[in-house]
Amino acid sequence: MKRRKKDLIIVESPSKAKTISHYLGDSYEVKASMGHVKDLPANKMGVNIERDFEPEYVIIKGKEKVLKELKKAAKSANKVYLASDPDREGEAIAWHIANEIGVPDKTFRIVFHEITKRAIEEALKNPEGIDIRKVDSQQARRVLDRLVGYSLSPLLWRRIDKGLSAGRVQSVALKLICDREKEIEEFVPEEYWKIEALLGYENTNFVAELFKVKGEKIQRLSKDEAEDIFKRLNGQSFFLDKVEKKQKKVKPKPPFITSTLQQEAFKFFGFTSKKTMMIAQQLYEGIDIPGKGYTALITYMRTDSVRVADHALKSVRSFIKKRFGTSYLPSKPNEYKTSSSSQDAHEAIRPVNVDLTPDDLRGKIPSDHLKLYELIWRRFVASQMKPAVIDSTIFEIKSGDYTFKATGSVLKFEGYRKVYEDTKDKDVVLPEASEGTEFTVLEIKKTQHFTKPPPRYTEASLIKTLEEKGIGRPSTYATIVSTIIDRGYVVRDKKALIPTPLGRIVSEVLVRNFPKIMDVSFTASMEEDLDRIAKGEIQWRESIKNFYMSFSKELEKASENLMKLDNYSPLKCEKCGSPMVLRKSKYGKFLACSAYPKCRNVKSLNQVEGVKNGRKGKNKGYKKRA
């Protein structure tokens, strides 16, 4: 029998290739591109500004082999289906591959949003061409990032130090951290006082806090006010004036996406984003489980969508019914809304097989892997369970002109919290009392408090903020944090991210000279343009030209400004108040007081006083290129 030529399907991830190959059988060959195969050259700008921003694409170092294999497979294939992810970057990957393999007559583009047999077969029935407008939106994104990054970084080399970097994403992340630090430094704590009464009725004691005086809500009480009220309350009676009972339903949170997984793994286990992603990758690729062989445990871990495949929804609902009973199962599936900025290329992060419980895996996979799997599993199961029900009671208690408030809350039905405990709130029980009841006064307390500055960013809260502003992508959140630490802009002190003097100088220089790019809303407005390009409303070169007209002017001005300023830094000497300036010694650059030799204060650029774990001089040299 004559052997039929196979059809070739090209996806991005090798694990995905394996799964699809398993679904489709022998008539298809499935190969992976492992992400992008072509890009702008690393060692130069690679964008010809005079020729309408013509990009120069080269094959990415190390991808020659992949491309050669794809080319060979394409040549002998019956048809070629480009099945890279259904988003902007995926479209560009398909385009680059199509251009390289050079068999246009038998090349098609297919897209699918979930990796199921049916979705793939459906996609194969509807082959399309490459959406060049989507590709163009990627080109605009890529070229803009290159223009910004490769123009700003050299400015920093000239002005501050070699090897520094700046870019649309990392520099805004740095700015957030620096702004927060400034807020903390400038924060002046304000004193205020609280008055609380410990009251009793029958066998129950509870605490009520003063919140109104003569029917007016109080602001912060001063010490004198508090003492005055405290005196007046001495020996007075307390009556229950108003009772308000409410039932609160607390819904479960949606299943994980990359950013929320990183946040929760940090919160519960203290994992860095890098560690979380490394473990998640292994859970996705599959782990050798004794008795089962290699098993993929979770869906794709780089996603910004909370969408769940229908079959997974069915499984989890029958699991909940079987395990916890119908009282925990909503009558119809809980629905969640994916962020409007998502391109919805992948599902939410969930267990591949919900029937494989964390208990089944205990002792069979490494403990950190189990922890993360359990977190993902619990979050997913909980997301399809009923809300928790809380009975809340509010007492308004009067004593003359003074009104106190006490809030009780009792968990009536645990619902999803049976599986995912996202709160440690304990029950607060108020007595069963009717309006008019007099309470026993056990104690009246006045306590001193101070307003607190906002907390420093942690890795998790920074990523949360970046995601909310649409800055960065699931595949880059972990590396954004690594980059600003590796550059010496930021140090990690336990969980907090603290800017170094270097980081603050870089941030300040960039904000002063490039306020638009350093604004947190810059990426959002870029995305609007990219959307218009993808819709065919504007040309990508027009859009970039538009941006570059003002950017190049800013660049020129900044270049002049920076050359004028001599060894400028925005930091002040904490000993004498004079500006600190950049100096060079045989060990490298450092900061010195400009009042030298009267003031001999110095500090190193990339360390924060009192923080041990700054860069220890390792990795300072340049990495050798392959």
Next chain:
DNA sequence: CAGTGAGCGAGCTTCCGCTTGACTT
């Protein structure tokens, strides 16, 4: 680790986003 530019000059550093190994230690 401590510390206050200046011989000359070539060559290097860098972005964001997509994906895994192939390398050392």
